[in-house]
Amino acid sequence: SPSSADAVLDGLDPEQREVATALHGPVCVLAGAGTGKTRAITHRIAYGVRAGILQPASVLAVTFTSRAAGEMRGRLRQLGADGVQARTFHSAALRQLQYFWPRAVGGELPRLVERKVQLVAEAGARCRIRLDRTELRDVTGEIEWAKVTQTVPEDYPACVAKAGRDAPRDPAEISRIYAAYEQLKRDRGVIDFEDVLLLTVGILQDRPDIAERIRGQYQHFVVDEYQDVSPLQQRLLELWLGDRDSLCVVGDASQTIYSFTGASPDHLLGFRTAHPNATVVKLVRDYRSTPQVVNLANGLLAQARGRAAEHRLELVSQRDPGPEPHFTEFPDEPAEAEGTARRIRELIDAGVSPGEIAILYRINAQSEVYEQALADQGVPYQLRGAERFFDRPEVREAGVALKGAARAGGNDPLLDDVEDLPSQVRAVLGTTGWTAEPPAGSGAVRERWESLAALVRLAEDFARGRPEATLADLVTELGERANVQHAPAVDGVTLASLHSAKGLEWDAVFLVGLTEGMMPLTHAKTDEQIEEERRLLYVGVTRARKHLTLSWALSRAPGGRAGRRPSRFLDGLRPGSGASHRGGPGGQGGVERGGGSRRRKRGPVLCRVCGRTLTDAGEMKLMRCEGCPSDLDEALYERLRDWRMQEAKELGQPAY
Ligand code: ATP
Numbered sequence: 001s002p003s004s005a006d007a008v009l010d011g012l013d014p015e016q017r018e019v020a021t022a023l024h025g026p027v028c029v030l031a032g033a034g035t036g037k038t039r040a041i042t043h044r045i046a047y048g049v050r051a052g053i054l055q056p057a058s059v060l061a062v063t064f065t066s067r068a069a070g071e072m073r074g075r076l077r078q079l080g081a082d083g084v085q086a087r088t089f090h091s092a093a094l095r096q097l098q099y100f101w102p103r104a105v106g107g108e109l110p111r112l113v114e115r116k117v118q119l120v121a122e123a124g125a126r127c128r129i130r131l132d133r134t135e136l137r138d139v140t141g142e143i144e145w146a147k148v149t150q151t152v153p154e155d156y157p158a159c160v161a162k163a164g165r166d167a168p169r170d171p172a173e174i175s176r177i178y179a180a181y182e183q184l185k186r187d188r189g190v191i192d193f194e195d196v197l198l199l200t201v202g203i204l205q206d207r208p209d210i211a212e213r214i215r216g217q218y219q220h221f222v223v224d225e226y227q228d229v230s231p232l233q234q235r236l237l238e239l240w241l242g243d244r245d246s247l248c249v250v251g252d253a254s255q256t257i258y259s260f261t262g263a264s265p266d267h268l269l270g271f272r273t274a275h276p277n278a279t280v281v282k283l284v285r286d287y288r289s290t291p292q293v294v295n296l297a298n299g300l301l302a303q304a305r306g307r308a309a310e311h312r313l314e315l316v317s318q319r320d321p322g323p324e325p326h327f328t329e330f331p332d333e334p335a336e337a338e339g340t341a342r343r344i345r346e347l348i349d350a351g352v353s354p355g356e357i358a359i360l361y362r363i364n365a366q367s368e369v370y371e372q373a374l375a376d377q378g379v380p381y382q383l384r385g386a387e388r389f390f391d392r393p394e395v396r397e398a399g400v401a402l403k404g405a406a407r408a409g410g411n412d413p414l415l416d417d418v419e420d421l422p423s424q425v426r427a428v429l430g431t432t433g434w435t436a437e438p439p440a441g442s443g444a445v446r447e448r449w450e451s452l453a454a455l456v457r458l459a460e461d462f463a464r465g466r467p468e469a470t471l472a473d474l475v476t477e478l479g480e481r482a483n484v485q486h487a488p489a490v491d492g493v494t495l496a497s498l499h500s501a502k503g504l505e506w507d508a509v510f511l512v513g514l515t516e517g518m519m520p521l522t523h524a525k526t527d528e529q530i531e532e533e534r535r536l537l538y539v540g541v542t543r544a545r546k547h548l549t550l551s552w553a554l555s556r557a558p559g560g561r562a563g564r565r566p567s568r569f570l571d572g573l574r575p576g577s578g579a580s581h582r583g584g585p586g587g588q589g590g591v592e593r594g595g596g597s598r599r600r601k602r603g604p605v606l607c608r609v610c611g612r613t614l615t616d617a618g619e620m621k622l623m624r625c626e627g628c629p630s631d632l633d634e635a636l637y638e639r640l641r642d643w644r645m646q647e648a649k650e651l652g653q654p655a656y
C-alpha cells in the first residue's frame with residue numbers, strides 16, 4: 001500500500017528521497033563516501049516494490065562484492081522487499097550462462113581455471129619465453145586487462161600503444177603468450193574469470209532469442225560502485241538493458257580503486273551525456289563520519305589530481321564532533337603493531353565493541369605482526385571480516401560433516417556415548433581435524449579454527465535454548481541461518497586490506513604501514529597509478545565513523561636503520577609537515593611517538609594463504625607458498641574467490 005511504501009522513505013534526506021522515488025528513466029547519483037548512496041538505492045528498490053511499481057523478480061541490483069550483495073538482500077528483506085536479485089556482475093552473468101549454455105553451446109559449462117598464473121607460465125613456456133615471478137604477475141594482469149577491454153591477442157600491441165600503457169614486456173611477446181594461454185584453456189576445457197563475462201556478452205550479442213528471454217525477466221537495473229565498472233561489465237549492462245533505460249547507477253569517482261583491472265570512472269562521469277534525460281542527484285551530507293574525519297578526507301581529496309579529482313565533492317559531516325585523528329610514528333614495525341594493539345585494548349576497555357574496530361593495510365602480508373600483537377593483548381580478531389561466515393570453506397566442510405552425522409542418526413558409532421549436542425558437534429568437527437584447544441601460531445590455521453569454534457558456540461547457544469534438540473535440528477537451523485546470512489557473532493577486530501574494505505564502515509579504524517613504498521606501493525610509478533593509491537587511502541580514511549589513527553614505522557625490524565619516511569600523501573595533513581590544509585587537523589598536539597618493541601622469539605612461519613608451515617627460506621620471506629596467489633594480486637584474487645563461492649553455491653540451480 002502507498003502508506004507502507006512511504007514508511008520506507010523515512011530516514012532519507014530530501015536528495016536521497018529524490019533518488020528513491022525516481023523510479024522511471026535513468027538516474028545517476030554522484031556522491032562522496034558515507035553520503036548514503038548504498039542506502040538510497042536500497043530504499044529505492046524497497047520503495048518501488050512496496051508501492052507496487054517494481055516487481056521484485058524484475059529488478060537486478062549489481063554490487064561490487066558478493067558480501068555487499070548479501071548485505072543488500074538482508075536489508076531489502078528488513079524493508080519488506082523480498083525476492084529482489086542482488087548480485088555481482090560475475091554471479092549474475094554466471095547464473096545466466098549456466099542456464100543458457102546447454103541451449104546456446106551444448107553440453108555443460110566448462111569449469112573455472114584453478115591456477116591462472118600457472119597457466120600463464122605454461123603459456124609462456126610454449127612460446128619459449130621465461131617469465132620470473134614479477135613478470136608472470138604483470139603479464140597475467142595484462143591479459144586480464146586485454147580481456148576486460150575486449151582486446152584480442154592480435155590487437156594487443158596496437159591497443160597498448162593507443163592506450164599509452166606501460167607493458168611489462170615486449171607487447172608482441174605478451175600477445176603471443178596471451179594467444180597461447182587462450183589455446184591452453186581450450187585444450188583443457190576450462191574458462192577463466194573474465195571468460196564468464198565475455199561468454200555472456202557473446203551469447204547475448206549472437207542470440208537475440210536468448211537476449212530477449214533475459215530482457216523479459218529483468219526490467220530494472222541498479223548498479224552500486226559504478227565508478228569501478230569495467231568496459232566489459234558496461235557492455236553486459238547495455239546488453240541487459242537493450243533499448244530500455246530503467247537504470248540507476250551510483251558512485252564516487254574519488255573512490256576509483258580498480259582501474260588497474262581496466263575499470264574506469266568515465267561511465268559514471270559521462271552518464272549524463274550518454275543519457276541526456278537522466279535525473280542526476282548529488283549528495284554531500286556525510287552521515288558516516290565525524291567532522292574531524294571528514295575534514296581529513298577533504299584535505300586528502302584537495303591534493304588529488306587527475307580526471308576523477310575534477311569531480312570531487314566536498315563532504316559535510318552531519319555528526320557531532322569527535323576526537324581528532326591520531327598520527328603516530330613508531331621506530332619499527334613490531335612497535336607499530338604493539339602500539340596499535342595497546343590502543344585497541346584501551347578502546348575495548350572503554351566500551352567499544354571489537355567488531356566495531358578495523359585495522360586496514362595495503363597488502364595482506366602486513367597483517368602478521370598485527371595478529372601477533374592482538375593475540376598478545378588478548379584481543380579477538382578476524383582476518384576475513386569481509387567474507388561471509390557461511391561461505392567460508394571450513395564452515396561449508398563442517399556443514400557437510402554435520403549433515404552426514406545427522407543423517408546417520410543414532411547409528412553413528414562416533415556419537416555412541418556422546419546426548420549432549422555440543423559434544424556431538426565437537427566430536428564431528430574432530431573428524432575434520434578440529435581440536436578444542438586453539439592451534440599454536442596465527443594466520444590461516446588460526447582463522448579456520450576460530451570459524452569452527454564459533455560454530456561450536458552456536459551449537460551451545462542453540463542447545464541451551466532447546467535442550468531436547470538433535471543434531472538434525474541443528475543442521476536445519478544452520479541451513480536457515482546460512483540462507484539469511486545470520487552468522488554467529490564472531491566479534492573480533494577486523495584485519496583487512498584497503499581494497500576489501502570498500503563500502504564498509506567501523507567506529508574505529510587504524511590505517512597502518514603508511515610509509516613511502518607501501519602507500520603508495522612501490523609498484524605504482526605513473527602519475528595515474530600514484531593517484532589511484534591516494535584514492536585508496538581516501539577509501540581507508542572514510543571507513544571510520546569516529547576514531548581514526550594513521551601510523552607508520554621508520555624501520556622494518558627493531559634496531560634497523562630508520563630509513564623510511566611517512567607517506568607523501570600525509571604531507572600537509574599530518575601535524576608539523578608544512579602548510580596545513582584548510583582547517584586541517586591541527587588542533588591537538590603533533591605527531592605522537594610510540595616506543596620501540598621488545599624482540600620476541602617467533603613461532604613457525606605459516607603460509608598466509610593455505611596455512612602450511614613454511615621451511616623454504618624464500619617462501620618464508622614471502623610468507624606464503626610459491627604456488628599460492630600473491631598478495632599483490634589480492635584485489636583480483638578476492639574477486640575471484642567471491643565469484644567461486646557464489647559459483648559453488650549456485651551450481652545446479654536451474655533458474656536464472
Ligand atoms: P561508500 O561510498 O563508502 O560506499 P555510501 O555513500 O554508500 O558510502 P552508505 O553506506 O549508504 O554510504 O551510508 C553511510 C552511513 O550513513 C550508513 O551507516 C548509513 O546507514 C548512514 N546514513 C545514510 N543516510 C542516512 C540518513 N539520511 N540518515 C541517517 N543515517 C544515514
Ligand code: MG
Pocket residue numbers: 037038039224503
Ligand atoms: Mg556504498
